[in-house]
Amino acid sequence: MDHARSPLALPFPAIPAIDGVTLRVARARYKEWDRCDLTYAELAEGTTVAGVFTRNVCCSSEVELGREQAMLGRARALIVNAGNSNAFTGYRGREAVEQIMAQVAGHLGCAPSDVFVSSTGVIGVPLPKDKAQAGVAAALEAPPCSWEDAAQTIGTTDTFPKGALATAVVAGRTVTIAGIIKGSGMIAPDMATMLGYLFTDAAVDPGFLQRCLTRASDDTFNCITVDSDTSTSDTVLAFATGKAGNPVLAGADDPGADAFAAALHDVCRQLALLVVRDGEGAQKLIEVQVSGAQSDESARRIGLAVANSPLVKTAIAGEDANWGRVVMAVGKAGEPADRDKLSIGFGGTWAAREGLPLADYDEAPVAAHLKGREIRIEVDLGLADGQATVWTCDLTHGYIAINADYRS
Amino acid sequence: MDHARSPLALPFPAIPAIDGVTLRVARARYKEWDRCDLTYAELAEGTTVAGVFTRNVCCSSEVELGREQAMLGRARALIVNAGNSNAFTGYRGREAVEQIMAQVAGHLGCAPSDVFVSSTGVIGVPLPKDKAQAGVAAALEAPPCSWEDAAQTIGTTDTFPKGALATAVVAGRTVTIAGIIKGSGMIAPDMATMLGYLFTDAAVDPGFLQRCLTRASDDTFNCITVDSDTSTSDTVLAFATGKAGNPVLAGADDPGADAFAAALHDVCRQLALLVVRDGEGAQKLIEVQVSGAQSDESARRIGLAVANSPLVKTAIAGEDANWGRVVMAVGKAGEPADRDKLSIGFGGTWAAREGLPLADYDEAPVAAHLKGREIRIEVDLGLADGQATVWTCDLTHGYIAINADYRS
Numbered sequence: 001m002d003h004a005r006s007p008l009a010l011p012f013p014a015i016p017a018i019d020g021v022t023l024r025v026a027r028a029r030y031k032e033w034d035r036c037d038l039t040y041a042e043l044a045e046g047t048t049v050a051g052v053f054t055r056n057v058c059c060s061s062e063v064e065l066g067r068e069q070a071m072l073g074r075a076r077a078l079i080v081n082a083g084n085s086n087a088f089t090g091y092r093g094r095e096a097v098e099q100i101m102a103q104v105a106g107h108l109g110c111a112p113s114d115v116f117v118s119s120t121g122v123i124g125v126p127l128p129k130d131k132a133q134a135g136v137a138a139a140l141e142a143p144p145c146s147w148e149d150a151a152q153t154i155g156t157t158d159t160f161p162k163g164a165l166a167t168a169v170v171a172g173r174t175v176t177i178a179g180i181i182k183g184s185g186m187i188a189p190d191m192a193t194m195l196g197y198l199f200t201d202a203a204v205d206p207g208f209l210q211r212c213l214t215r216a217s218d219d220t221f222n223c224i225t226v227d228s229d230t231s232t233s234d235t236v237l238a239f240a241t242g243k244a245g246n247p248v249l250a251g252a253d254d255p256g257a258d259a260f261a262a263a264l265h266d267v268c269r270q271l272a273l274l275v276v277r278d279g280e281g282a283q284k285l286i287e288v289q290v291s292g293a294q295s296d297e298s299a300r301r302i303g304l305a306v307a308n309s310p311l312v313k314t315a316i317a318g319e320d321a322n323w324g325r326v327v328m329a330v331g332k333a334g335e336p337a338d339r340d341k342l343s344i345g346f347g348g349t350w351a352a353r354e355g356l357p358l359a360d361y362d363e364a365p366v367a368a369h370l371k372g373r374e375i376r377i378e379v380d381l382g383l384a385d386g387q388a389t390v391w392t393c394d395l396t397h398g399y400i401a402i403n404a405d406y407r408s
Numbered sequence: 409m410d411h412a413r414s415p416l417a418l419p420f421p422a423i424p425a426i427d428g429v430t431l432r433v434a435r436a437r438y439k440e441w442d443r444c445d446l447t448y449a450e451l452a453e454g455t456t457v458a459g460v461f462t463r464n465v466c467c468s469s470e471v472e473l474g475r476e477q478a479m480l481g482r483a484r485a486l487i488v489n490a491g492n493s494n495a496f497t498g499y500r501g502r503e504a505v506e507q508i509m510a511q512v513a514g515h516l517g518c519a520p521s522d523v524f525v526s527s528t529g530v531i532g533v534p535l536p537k538d539k540a541q542a543g544v545a546a547a548l549e550a551p552p553c554s555w556e557d558a559a560q561t562i563g564t565t566d567t568f569p570k571g572a573l574a575t576a577v578v579a580g581r582t583v584t585i586a587g588i589i590k591g592s593g594m595i596a597p598d599m600a601t602m603l604g605y606l607f608t609d610a611a612v613d614p615g616f617l618q619r620c621l622t623r624a625s626d627d628t629f630n631c632i633t634v635d636s637d638t639s640t641s642d643t644v645l646a647f648a649t650g651k652a653g654n655p656v657l658a659g660a661d662d663p664g665a666d667a668f669a670a671a672l673h674d675v676c677r678q679l680a681l682l683v684v685r686d687g688e689g690a691q692k693l694i695e696v697q698v699s700g701a702q703s704d705e706s707a708r709r710i711g712l713a714v715a716n717s718p719l720v721k722t723a724i725a726g727e728d729a730n731w732g733r734v735v736m737a738v739g740k741a742g743e744p745a746d747r748d749k750l751s752i753g754f755g756g757t758w759a760a761r762e763g764l765p766l767a768d769y770d771e772a773p774v775a776a777h778l779k780g781r782e783i784r785i786e787v788d789l790g791l792a793d794g795q796a797t798v799w800t801c802d803l804t805h806g807y808i809a810i811n812a813d814y815r816s
Binding site: 317 | 463464465466467495496497498530531532533635640718719722723725726728731732735736738739740742744745746747748750760763764765802803804805807808809811812
């Protein structure tokens with residue numbers, strides 16, 4: 001299957017080296033392809049780590065192990081396998097992960113639990129140990145590569161490599177946060193997996209890093225949806241090498257903690273949006289802004305109900321200002337809503353206010369907005385102050401073509 | 409938009425007259441079309457009624473009023489408007505419904521609350537009172553029509569008329585239950601609405617009728633999904649004229665109560681499946697059988713997670729035995745599941761058992777099964793005795809064509 005580059009793609013940003021992070025890639029040949037498919041990030045001694053993982057209860061061994069490792073807060077290496085998710089493979093899958101952890105730990109002289117492993121691709125096929133071993137051996141010896149090479153290598157059917165960057169000043173020192181992510185492509189028979197990695201030279205206590213990452217994830221990665229299907233392998237890890245030499249950030253009151261948290265949030269948001277921009281078949285990026293809800297969490301649920309509605313997503317694909325479908329999606333969310341206080345708009349123009357279509361509704365600006373690549377749907381509940389923003393893409397023939405027009 | 413008859417359509421059954429029910433149809437011309445779009449069912453004095461309604465909080469006035477009326481338990485008439493759902497139209501929409509209730513009540517000499525009104529079609533446009541008045545007047549004087557005519561008239565973009573029939577023996581008398589339903593078609597800008605009506609000549613206390621209908625709905629109407637989008641107007645009403653002359657059924661211990669409840673359940677199940685057979689773009693009917701779950705309710709939620717997964721639905725469209733996507737959907741349901749006890753099958757052949765792909769998995773019978781029109785996905789959780797069956801259809805280019813390939 002060939003996938004054309006998404007019309008919503010962005011160019012890869014110029015990301016500088018992060019002190020304490022060395023990237024290398026190699027060919028493990030997990031599939032019949034001629035490309036690098038194994039990524040190795042070597043991390044300086046003293047690197048701290050935090051992680052957020054899929055809530056899918058049928059998660060992979062990588063996720064089970066990663067969740068335990070992240071609680072220890074230390075990292076020396078990351079290995080990402082592309083082409084085989086190793087999910088639903090029982091003890092054989094787990095053995096393959098443990099073999100990789102041992103191999104890298106032996107090379108670095110660290111504990112196996114300092115080695116994080118992620119895999120993405122076909123499900124139900126144990127990761128082949130021989131290919132993994134040879135691939136890891138090659139990666140350990142490979143020359144350092146660029147961020148873009150690493151971003152390309154973790155991808156599967158992604159149509160463009162995805163990276164993001166932000167800086168913050170912490171106690172007089174500039175720290176850098178770089179991130180790469182993959183997500184939303186398909187390989188038959190397969191499922192989309194979102195794998196994201198953030199690297200910073202800041203010195204950050206793992207507990208505080210975890211709090212920053214969890215909070216940022218809540219309004220970034222947890223506010224995007226392509227097709228409402230949660231992968232068994234979704235993982236986001238943040239690594240902090242400490243090489244910037246700032247006083248260790250350990251709590252929200254430390255100097256520069258706010259700036260660091262904001263920069264980390266910014267990178268998460270950029271990465272999350274890149275995944276939506278590469279959503280399967282996506283022609284339009286949709287931002288759903290919900291206000292006036294009973295609470296922020298209620299607003300998020302309502303936003304996701306709108307963003308996951310096939311009828312809303314197909315309406316946007318058809319450039320159709322179908323606010324009735326938005327009303328329906330709000331109503332089915334199961335959250336507090338009052339039909340007679342509800343307002344719906346597109347790109348800043350209200351179509352309906354307080355439960356009634358606007359008598360003087362001018363569709364011209366809405367029609368012009370819907371022809372664009374970036375669409376905004378506004379939902380105001382008129383109840384309280386809860387708000388949220390959620391992102392998705394439209395549902396097009398491309399989605400069906402990618403997911404149905406083949407047999408595995 | 410023209411829609412070809414669904415390849416999953418069934419012929420309309422031969423439904424006999426139900427004593428106490430007279431059907432008539434007329435042209436209200438709610439849209440620019442040359443077809444009957446207003447259905448009138450006149451019900452004998454003494455008819456009891458029960459109803460189940462959408463849980464969408466942005467429901468229409470018809471649903472709000474119908475919910476109150478059904479609690480009174482009495483009915484003399486049903487009016488169904490096709491082409492305008494009258495949803496999200498505020499006080500003007502409500503006035504149109506009350507006008508229809510008064511008009512029919514005046515004709516029959518009954519209370520307005522004995523007149524049930526449903527509407528389906530475009531949202532956000534108040535039902536035009538003048539067209540409604542003329543249409544109702546014409547329907548009151550129209551000659552009686554057939555069940556198939558009525559089923560056709562309540563439809564909007566349904567591709568075939570839908571009816572079902574069952575009988576039961578109650579205390580020595582045969583009673584008949586007939587039902588018609590519409591659902592799953594679209595009119596721009598619109599949303600699918602499911603409207604179902606059951607009619608029986610049995611004498612049934614409204615409280616018992618409500619309990620039978622609620623229970624039957626739970627495993628029939630509430631176990632189907634086309635696209636996970638809940639309409640603002642969904643309604644199922646059951647009317648019992650009492651003309652069969654049986655002793656009034658008032659409780660589960662009455663003679664024949666079991667048979668009646670089973671027959672009513674049977675009609676609900678037939679009607680529900682007909683809606684899925686006319687799901688937008690449907691090429692295959694999918695039955696998801698879940699067993700071994702923590703509870704029946706847990707099984708139903710897992711079944712719906714599988715049935716609503718775009719990745720599972722597109723896999724079936726592609727005739728792809730992609731059990732990995734089923735695993736993913738089970739895992740994201742948020743219900744108790746243990747990856748290492750989970751088994752997945754298609755049409756009676758296991759692909760994976762207890763968390764592992766079967767070593768001797770023979771895909772040939774599965775591939776043959778998936779080429780058919782009626783597909784079964786089996787999910788066994790291996791935890792306890794909870795079970796449920798859920799129905800959906802595949803997700804195809806037809807769905808996108810119906811919902812995205814036009815502008816309103």
